[in-house]
Amino acid sequence: MIQQQLEIPLSPYAGLYDIVVPQDDIYRQLDRLVDFSFVYKEIGKNYSWKKGRFAEDPVRMFKYLLVKIIDRLSDRRVVANALVNLSLKRFLGLSPEETNIIDASTLSKFRKLRFENVDVLNILIAKTLKIAKDKGILKGSTILVDATHVTARAIRYDSKDYIIHRVNTLVRHLVKVHYWKVEDLPPLPEKDADTDTWIQAGKSLVAYIKEQPALRSVSTVKNLYELLEEAMEDAQERSYLSMDRDAKVGHKSTEKSFFGSKVHMGVESETRLITAAHITSGDRPDDKYLGEVVEQSRQNGMEVKEVVGDKAYSSTENIEMAKERKEENPAGGFTLYSRLHNNITYGIRKDDGFTFNKDANTVVCPNGHLAKSKRYKKCRRGRSAAWEYSFDVNKCKECPLRKTCFKAGSKERTYSVRELSDLHKEYIKFQKTDEFKKKMRQRYKIEAKNSDLKHNCNLERAESFGEHCLTMQTALSVFACNIKTILRLINAKK
Structure with missing residues (x-):
């Protein structure tokens, strides 16, 4: 009570x-x-x-x-x-x-x-924006958009290593606690065997235990082989396991990756107040959440007429969305300022799971693997010029999505991205205007806000597991960050 x-x-x-x-x-x-x-x-x-x-x-x-x-x-x-x-x-x-x-x-x-x-995240953001409006601070109509990564608290496991760990734990328990002889158990493969071989070995071990009345009724043994079964089931769906099931592998460059989540944000350009935040796993592309960040900013009390973002937001879908909304409803639409990146807008096909990672400057497959190389294919008769990306075949052979993405026996796996469209040619002209260049010079402000959240407001690493806990942590961090910004602006007026 x-x-x-x-x-x-x-x-x-x-x-x-x-x-x-x-x-x-x-x-x-x-x-x-x-x-x-x-x-x-x-x-x-x-x-x-x-x-x-x-x-x-x-x-x-x-x-x-x-x-x-x-x-x-x-x-x-x-x-x-x-x-x-x-x-x-x-x-x-x-x-x-x-x-x-x-x-x-x-x-x-x-x-x-x-x-x-x-919905604690939007409630706290809306509260801070209302305070800013009441104090006469929030007056602009331009937001900056970007995504910042939050490292997971959990340690990532490779699926094969995790299955080996579970199998060995079960075997050690049977030998040391129940005095079972290793020779009596199903044989185990070499450590360098592939994932499928270890999965079959795990299934054989579980089937053997279930046939032994003296073992299958022991609660500790049952728990251990059920954990092994879960690991094998997960390995057939994805290549990495973790205690934090909501976290995934994302890439900051071809050499640097992180395991965790992303916070997709909108920041008002003049006051640098955070107007919206949306949490996803670390493997999700930035551009897919532009519309959601804009709508959340409006629901939280921000008037949005202009949106400024980096090259990650210049996808064909986002350019079309901004154009259509402005034509259908000028009052409710917005102008998108985001420099075109040829590779991100040259025809990544819809709904096939492949995306472009602007940090790594390459294409990412549906399972999160980066292309290892690319080459430019010149225009041939009847066909458009394109960039062709090549993936590591060894990874494709082990990938849980290989049945839908990789043809057995193939020596290579490539993905082609076609040349510019008329929409992009029109947008290139827009990029050359003084108005566009002036707006893009404001983009650095959101990078400073990302740093402020990480280093001053405790959003560098998740403090617990799961999306709910990260949402709570993000909401408090954003609330504290916005309140401190409002106090600074109020004190500056005195």
Whole structure:
């Protein structure tokens, strides 16, 4: 049950706050700027208002999480600091002498349970934009778009290595705990055998165990072979496994990759306030989420007339979408400013799973593998000129999608990208205008915002597993980043 407690309890020592905590303290400024009572409205449905024992005040719990992001602290350190830091005690609504505060584990439960079925990301962004509008700060109509990567907390496993690990764990348990002889178990292949061979060996081992009444009834053995079965099933669907099933491999260049997720963002060009954020796995291309970022920005209270992005957003679909929306509804459309990249717009075929990665400057297959080389094929009679990308055949032979993407026995796997269309030729003329060049000079601002989120607002690495936890972390990071930006702009006016 919620017991609203918005004011500091009566205390003979409350005067210490006026003496010790300066007026320009960031948490004093936060209290003056934000009415945190909105937390009751947004997550109150996940509490009982009439039954049960009193819960920790949701506003105070939300403030704990905000302090964690602003000061970049662990859950335990946030609680420890709240015991001795008068600035935090005032912000959290505690009396100066208070010593009976929450356990650190309560913060974890609050994050995971109290924000279920709540669109916390857009709620917090919309709240900050409303504050900026009320203060007369947010007036522009241009957003900058980009995606920043967030490294997963989990370690990526190659599927074959993970299956070998599961098989060996099961075998060791049978030998050491149940005194089974290795010679009596199905033979295991060499370590350098391919994935299919290890999958067959795993299936044989599981089938053997299920035939032994003395083994299949043991709960520990059953758990181990079920984990092996899950690993083998996953290996047939994708080439990498992880404790974080929502994270995937993405590429920053041909040499540099990351394992995690992407946050696709919109940032207002003048104030640099974040207007929208959308989370996907790390392998997703940037350009597919342009329309969603624009619509989310509008729903959050931002008027969008112009969108500026890097070469990743100059896909044919995005250029057509911006053009069609502006023609159908000039008031609701937008102008796209994004330099053409020949390789990204020269005809990547729709719905075949292949995408262009502008960071690595090459094509990516549906399973996330980069092309190893490319060559230009000159125009021949009756055919268009094209770039032809070649993939590593050894990877294609092991790929779980090989039945639909790779012909058995082929010596190479190539993918061709055709020459420019009339739409792109028209867009090239637009790129040469002074208006276009002026807008593109603003794009650097979103790179600085990405750095600010990572290094000052705790969004460099996921703190837990799963999309829900990352969404919560991103929402708090964006909220803290926007609030600090608003405070800086307000102080600059004084």
